[in-house]
Amino acid sequence: HMQDKKLITYSTLTAMIEKLPTERFMKVHKSFVVSLDEIKSYSSNFVIIGQTNIPISRMLKTEVLKKLSGNQLSGK
Secondary structure (H helix, E strand, O other): OOOOOOOOOOOOHHHHHHHOOOOOEEEEEOOEEEEHHHOOEEOOOEEEEOOEEEEOOOOOHHHHHHHHHHOOOOEO
16 A cells, blocks of 8 residues: 555565565564554554554564664654
């Protein structure tokens, strides 16, 4: 999803992740990769982008929270 449209691709999420810059994007769940620039806030279970809560998986939680706290986002 983008701000103004949805893109459909025939690529795998893993292939997409490999092409994205790791300093700007992060996998937070098996089904979600997010732009760090778009995260408004986060909790221990979700990142919030716009009005949407995106779940943080239990397996990625430590890594995600460590990166988010290092990016100076305001955790709530």
